[in-house]
Amino acid sequence: MNNRQALPALTLGALGVVFGDIGTSPLYALKEIFNGRHPVPVTPDNVMGMLSIVFWSIMLVVSFQYVTVIMRADNKGEGGSLSLLAMMTERTKALGLTAIVTTLGVFAAGLFFGDSMITPAISVLSAVEGLEIVTPRLTPFVMPIAVVILTGLFLIQKHGTSFIGMFFGPIMVLWFSVLGLLGIVHIAHDPQILFALNPYYAFKFAIAYPVLTFFALSAVVLTVTGGEALYTDMGHFGRRPIRWAWFGFVLPALVLNYFGQGALLLADQSAIDNPFYKMSPDWALIPMVILSTLAAVIASQAVISGAFSISRQAIQMGLLPRMLIVHTSGEEKGQIYVPFTNWMLFFCVIALVLGFKTSSNLAAVYGIAVTGTMLIDTILIVFVMRLIWDWSWLKTSIVGGFLLIIDSAFFFANAIKIPEGGWFPIGIGLITFVVLTTWLRGRKVLGAEVAKQSMPMDLFIQAIDDVHRVRGTAIFMTSSPSGVPTALLHNLKHNQILHERVVLMTVHTADTPFVKADQRLTYENLGKGFSRIVVRYGFMENPDVPKALTLCEKFGQTFDMMSTTFYLSRETVVPSGKRSVWAMRAQLFRIMSKNATSATDFFKIxxxxxxELGTQLVI
Incomplete structure (x- = not known):
């Protein structure tokens, strides 16, 4: 399939995955602007002004910041904060900025996990709340129904999304078509609402009510939530399909719906309690609730799948311990299931639903995660402008400064909601940051401790002439591409023998999403039956050691699994006992290390x- 033929299919797929989050924003965005915690009075001038602000927010944040600028910063086609971090790490070492970039990238990943918990809760709740419009008697059933739907959603994750995914694209095509159609119907009743496309109305409202505008931005941001997902999911579909889908279909449908809701409010101010559902005729309410719920489930599925991908990237980049990763499709390598991440998200999502009870309450939680992610993405993209794109200081200052002003305005407007629930995503981000950096730091300390106890490989080989050799192959897995593995030293010490062929094997994660087949493996003959193999994987790939060993045939080496023994070193971490912040993190590292998935399962050995040969290390 060539690119021209693939574009329509990829565009349809992008509609079903990438735009689910931003596509469900019309369910609650305008309701929160005019009926939320800091409501804007419903008057004709205010409706025109706020719609103008909504339209230009979407154009500046989504169309310009993400679709036009940030999506240019791809790491071999992949996007997202961790992908951006991997791309920037080497570039910032010479400038001494690696620690700053790592901190920003890791915290952005933490905020994404918070977003992955909030999006299913608010999307499904806001969709099911349409039952209240059908009849108020159904109000007590909204939360239980939402819990049942969310429970079912997380239960089916282990089966993969390949079957359900076939319906995602067509359902979202129907969803956006209905959004646009409802908007057109109401705009036709009051076409003057289209004058709000003029930024004059936004400036007029902001100048007349600067304080109210600032508070309103905390709700306006709900219209751009999901914009960051375009960048995170870029690797699944590519830039062109996402851009085509956005400008050709999604953007017009969203704008038409928002302006249709505005026209409805000009005609009937009482519709403010739920303008989205009140756009529909009475006979269409039940079908709209069903369609909205399906769209909300799709939006939820998108961020859950994104959380699985972020988890795998974090594991491969050394930010998380090994965890079980299940491939749910033999054809699509991106379809994975991470049980620990799935159930962690599930319990947090249900806690959010039960704790906040309504989508309006959850709106206070939502904004801070999204605006925090957007602000960090913009800061990182400024580094990209200078270090990778080689933009001039003037051009970087103009474009980067403009984006930072916009994102900062949204972030600080949402910061006022921290006491009302905005603390939740910040707390999740901080917890995730501590966990990821603790594992990263712990592995470095552990590696340094292992290196101290090791010895140079050439000295070791010179000293083994009198050691008894036995038939077969021994492969010693080691994280260091130099020195003698601890497991090899322990085996020689206790068994007093060596195999006739000894292989030192290191699995290395590259700073690119995927590694080409011809760059997968390097082989080095060390002499006296010793050799060293380095296998490279991208941070979006899962290691498979037996499969990698078949690549050694081009070096004249073959491996029979029945005559090959793999030796693994299992380090038992013992905290030093000193009272300090690191001592507490050392305890956390010990717990994480103890509960990591075994190397046997992770490397498919x-x-x-x-x-396995154990050793104790004090850190």
Whole structure:
């Protein structure tokens, strides 16, 4: 399939995955602007002014910031904060800025996990709340129904999204078509609402009511939530399909719906309690609730799948311990299931629904996660402008400064909601940041401790002439591409033998999403039956050691699994006992290390060919 033929299919797929979050914003965005915690009075001038602000927010944040600028910063086609971090790490070392970039990238990943918890809760709740419009007697059933739907959504994750995914695209095409159609119907009743496309109305409102405008931005941001998902999901579909879908279909449908809701409010101010559902005729309410719920489930699925991808990236980049990753499709390598991430999200999502009870209450939680992510993305993209795109200081200052002003305005407007629930995503971000950086720091300390106890490989080889050799192959897995593995030293110490062929194997994660087949493996003959193999994987790939060993045939080396023994070193971490902040984090690192998935499972090594040798390390 060439690119021209693939574009329509990829565009349809992008509609079903990438735009689910921003596509469900009309369910609650205008309601929160005019009926939320800082309501804007419903008057004709205010409706025109706020619609103008909504339209230009979408154009500046989504169309310009993400679709036009940030999506240019792809790491071999992949997007997202961790992908951006991997791309920037080497570039910032010479400037001494690696720590700053790492901190920003990791915290952005933490905020994304918070977003992955909030989006399912607010999307499904706001969709099911349409039942209250059908009849107020159904109000007590809204929360239980939302809990049941969300529980079912997380239960089916282990089966993969390949089957459900076939329906995602067509359903979202129907969803956006209905959004646009409802908007057109109401705009036709009051076409003057289209004058709000003129930025004059936005400036007029902001100058007349600067304080109210600032508070209103905390609700306006709900119209651009999901914009950051375009960048995160770029690797699944590519820039062109996302841009085509956005400008050709999604953007017009969203704008038409928002302006249709505005026209409805000009005609009937009482519709403010739920303008989205009141756009529909009475006979269409039940079908709209069903369609809205399906769209909300799709939006939720998108961020859940994104959380799985972020988890895998974090594991491969050394930010999380090894965890079980299940491939749910033999054809699509991006379809994975991470049980720990799934159930962590599930319990947090249900807690949010039960704790906040309504979508309006959850709106206070939502904004801070999205605006925090957008602000960090913009800061990182400024580094990209200078270090990778080689933009001039003037051009970087103009474009980067403009984006930072916009994102800062949204962020600080949402910061006032921290006491009302905005603390939740910040708390999740901080917890995730501590966990990820603790594992990163712990692995570095552990690596340094192992290096201290190691010895140079050339000295070791010179000293083994009198050691008894036995038939077979021994592969010693080691994280260091130099020195003698701890497991090898322990095996020689206790068993007093060496195999006739000894392989030192290191699995290395590259700073690119995928590694080409011809760059996957390097082989080095060290002499006296010793050799070193380095296998490289991208941070979007899962290691498969037996499969990688078949690539050694081009070096004249073959491996029979039945005569090959894998030796793994299992380090038992013992905290030093000193009272300090690191001592507490060392305890956390010990717990994480103890509960990590075994290297046998993670590297797909046959369990009956593995010998583990333990050692204690004090950190």
């Amino acid at each position: 046959p369990a009956n060919r593995v010998v």
